[in-house]
Structure formats: structure tokens, C-alpha cells
Amino acid sequence: MRKVERAIVELKAGEPVLVTDGDEAALVFSIEGVDSPAFEAWIDRLNASSVAVTLTRKRLESLGIDHSSTSGGVLEIPLTDTMGMAPLIDSLQRLGTQTTTNSGVSSSDLAEPEAIQQASLTLMRQGRLLPASVSIGVPTDARPEIDGALHSQDLMRVDAADVSDFEQTVERHLHRVSEAQVPLEGAEETRFVLFREGSGLREHLALLIGDPSHWPDPVPVRMHSACLTGDLFGSLRCDCGEQLRGAVRSISEEGGGVLLYLAQEGRDIGLANKLRAYSLQDQGLDTVDADQVLGFADDERRYGVAVGMLRSLGIERIDLLTNNPGKIQAILDGGIEVGKRRELLGRVTPYNRRYLAAKAERSGHLLGASLKTG
Ligand SMILES: Nc1nc2c(ncn2[C@@H]2O[C@H](COP(=O)(O)OP(=O)(O)OP(=O)(O)O)[C@@H](O)[C@H]2O)c(=O)[nH]1
Numbered sequence: 001m002r003k004v005e006r007a008i009v010e011l012k013a014g015e016p017v018l019v020t021d022g023d024e025a026a027l028v029f030s031i032e033g034v035d036s037p038a039f040e041a042w043i044d045r046l047n048a049s050s051v052a053v054t055l056t057r058k059r060l061e062s063l064g065i066d067h068s069s070t071s072g073g074v075l076e077i078p079l080t081d082t083m084g085m086a087p088l089i090d091s092l093q094r095l096g097t098q099t100t101t102n103s104g105v106s107s108s109d110l111a112e113p114e115a116i117q118q119a120s121l122t123l124m125r126q127g128r129l130l131p132a133s134v135s136i137g138v139p140t141d142a143r144p145e146i147d148g149a150l151h152s153q154d155l156m157r158v159d160a161a162d163v164s165d166f167e168q169t170v171e172r173h174l175h176r177v178s179e180a181q182v183p184l185e186g187a188e189e190t191r192f193v194l195f196r197e198g199s200g201l202r203e204h205l206a207l208l209i210g211d212p213s214h215w216p217d218p219v220p221v222r223m224h225s226a227c228l229t230g231d232l233f234g235s236l237r238c239d240c241g242e243q244l245r246g247a248v249r250s251i252s253e254e255g256g257g258v259l260l261y262l263a264q265e266g267r268d269i270g271l272a273n274k275l276r277a278y279s280l281q282d283q284g285l286d287t288v289d290a291d292q293v294l295g296f297a298d299d300e301r302r303y304g305v306a307v308g309m310l311r312s313l314g315i316e317r318i319d320l321l322t323n324n325p326g327k328i329q330a331i332l333d334g335g336i337e338v339g340k341r342r343e344l345l346g347r348v349t350p351y352n353r354r355y356l357a358a359k360a361e362r363s364g365h366l367l368g369a370s371l372k373t374g
């Protein structure tokens with residue numbers, strides 16, 4: 001597991017990772033890393049005649065490519081002697097982010113992602129990078145070159161099978177690391193408990209509000225996905241900051257309960273991608289389409305960690321503060337009983353009205369009344 005974690009750090013730094021599957025091996029870069037010196041250097045070192053771009057199905061759809069595969073597609077790009085590095089990098093980056101549906105690529109140009117390419121997309125996802133990768137196949141005669149780099153620790157190697165296990169393993173190994181009393185405005189008796197994922201990459205908080213021995217049954221719970229712009233800076237583009245403070249207040253008034261503050265910035269696409277999505281929304285796309293252009297599903301969140309935290313706190317029956325039916329389903333799927341849903345509304349502003357409307361109309365969030373009156 002630590003190897004996969006290190007591989008993600010390499011990819012985030014624009015460096016390649018060697019991904020293997022049996023006898024097959026490829027050097028994988030994130031599409032964000034193709035302008036790094038390492039990319040050009042490895043094309044030369046391996047004397048590569050082509051590179052392969054792996055895109056998610058959502059990304060293919062947004063490029064107007066009708067592809068039947070559920071997991072994505074792989075486009076082989078031949079490298080010619082006359083093609084300079086700058087145009088190659090430019091066309092790779094455009095495949096990763098351009099908004100036009102006129103990509104010039106058709107479904108017949110695409111291959112099904114194999115284990116290595118599937119693993120590459122998982123690595124990007126775990127690193128909250130753009131979900132697109134570029135790989136360079138390693139031919140047998142280039143193995144000594146690669147072995148040298150592995151030996152001198154210039155290159156990290158991971159096996160595709162370990163990558164595919166990673167996501168599940170992370171959720172199973174949740175550690176309760178540290179805790180302290182932190183009095184909050186409106187909820188002075190609050191205890192922060194920090195949980196760390198097995199991989200060490202992410203940390204989530206449980207705020208225990210009030211005295212647990214006097215909590216109502218079912219326990220009022222809010223699962224809140226981090227939103228740096230809204231929670232901390234009071235962004236008017238969303239309703240998160242108000243929901244966060246409203247939840248603390250309301251749980252405290254009801255006699256206590258738990259707020260889970262989950263490291264799932266931007267519906268778990270990460271802050272870098274959320275800012276990209278915002279900028280696409282400023283060009284006219286709604287919140288769902290903007291994420292799709294970047295290659296993401298409507299909502300990338302899973303709640304295994306939240307279920308794990310509730311279990312570790314000994315909570316088996318909850319009332320959930322949310323407008324998102326997907327969260328209720330996820331908790332039920334995790335085997336925790338949900339009594340009531342309690343709505344939790346933020347203020348509707350001219351800046352967030354469109355965002356909230358898209359959540360209601362396209363993602364099934366229960367916000368209808370607030371949008372009419374707000
Ligand atoms: N990708 C993306 N994420 C956004 C955007 N606006 C806000 N977010 C993120 O959406 C998440 C909202 O989290 P929550 O309030 O927990 O969840 P919710 O799905 O709105 O459901 P509720 O429980 O009803 O609030 C946060 O992680 C925000 O950072 C956006 O335009 N695009």
C-alpha cells in the first residue's frame with residue numbers, strides 16, 4: 001500500500017511511475033505531468049515510437065466520442081520524427097481538458113483500457129489529479145534501462161493489481177489518531193477526533209458535539225464534505241459554509257451528535273480540479289457538465305470512511321442532516337440505520353442559485369422549496 005502512496009506522490013510531482021502487469025510494463029505520467037522535463041527525457045531514453053492516452057468514459061462523452069466501454073478508452077498517438085515536442089504536449093493537454101466536442105477522434109480509434117491503463121486512472125483519481133494518463137510502453141530491449149532507474153531509485157514501480165486493491169484497503173484501515181476539546185461558537189462542548197486513512201494520505205475529522213452519554217437516539221449526524229472556498233472563506237458560489245455552521249448549531253440545539261468533516265473537497269475531485277470546474281462554469285457550463293468535461297462523474301464521493309468513523313464511535317442509528325438522497329443510501333448500504341432525514345438549507349444568493357438549481361434538477365437533491373422562496 002505504501003508503494004502505491006509513493007507512486008501517487010511521484011505522479012503529482014510530474015514524474016513517471018512504472019506500472020507492471022505480468023510481463024507487461026509501461027511508464028505512466030499524469031496528463032498534468034507531460035510538460036515536465038522527465039516526459040521528454042523518457043521518450044528519448046526509450047526511443048518511443050508512440051504514446052497512449054487513457055481517458056475516462058465521462059471524458060470521452062464530453063469530447064463527443066460515443067464509446068461503449070464503461071471504463072474509458074485508450075488512444076495511441078504515433079510519434080513521428082517531424083513532430084516537435086511542443087505540439088505533442090499541446091495536443092495531449094488538449095485531450096485532457098479542452099471543452100470542444102470536436103476532438104477529431106472517433107470510437108474506432110480507441111482501445112479498451114487494459115490492467116495497466118485502468119490502474120493509471122485509479123492512481124490519478126487517488127492523487128486528485130485530472131483523470132487522464134499518458135503511458136509509454138516499455139519494450140523488452142529497454143528493460144535494462146528501466147532496471148537501472150529502478151535500482152538507483154529514480155523510478156518507482158507498482159503492480160496494477162496492488163493499485164486496484166488500494167481504494168478498498170484505504171477504507172478498511174482507518175486509525176483514530178488524536179483528539180481534543182475545541183469549544184466552538186454555539187457548541188462549546190465539542191471534541192475533535194482525527195482519523196487517518198491507512199494510506200496516510202488523507203485525514204478526516206469527527207466533531208463530537210455535546211455529551212455523548214446524553215446524545216439523542218438516533219444520533220443526529222451531519223456528513224460534510226470539505227469545501228475550502230465555502231467553509232473557510234465564505235464563498236457565495238455554494239451553500240457549504242452556512243450548512244456547516246448551521247449543522248453545528250442545530251446538532252448542539254438538539255442535544256448533541258456528530259459532525260463528520262470529510263476530506264472530499266469538490267465532491268472528491270480535489271481543490272485543483274474544483275477550481276478548474278469553476279472556471280468552466282464561468283464559461284456557461286453547469287456544475288455537473290463542468291465535472292464531466294474534466295472526466296469526472298456527477299459525484300465522485302464514496303462514504304466508506306464515514307461509515308467506518310461512525311462504527312468506530314459505536315454509532316449504529318442516526319438521523320441525517322442532508323438534502324442529498326445519495327448520502328442516505330450510502331449510509332444504509334454501509335449497514336447503519338437512518339431514522340429521519342433533516343433538511344439543512346443555506347441561503348440562496350445570486351451567485352449560488354444556478355449551482356443549487358443544477359443540484360436539484362440534475363442530481364436529485366431535495367432543495368425545491370428553498371429555491372422557489374429564496
Ligand atoms: N466539483 C464541484 N464541487 C463543488 C462545487 N461546488 C461545491 N462543491 C463541493 O461539493 C461538496 C458539497 O458538499 P456537501 O454540502 O457535503 O454535500 P451535498 O452533496 O451538497 O449534500 P448536502 O448534505 O445536502 O449538503 C463540497 O465538497 C464542495 O467543495 C462545484 O461546482 N463543483
Ligand SMILES: [Zn+2]
Pocket residue numbers: 227229230231238239240241
Ligand atoms: Zn462549497
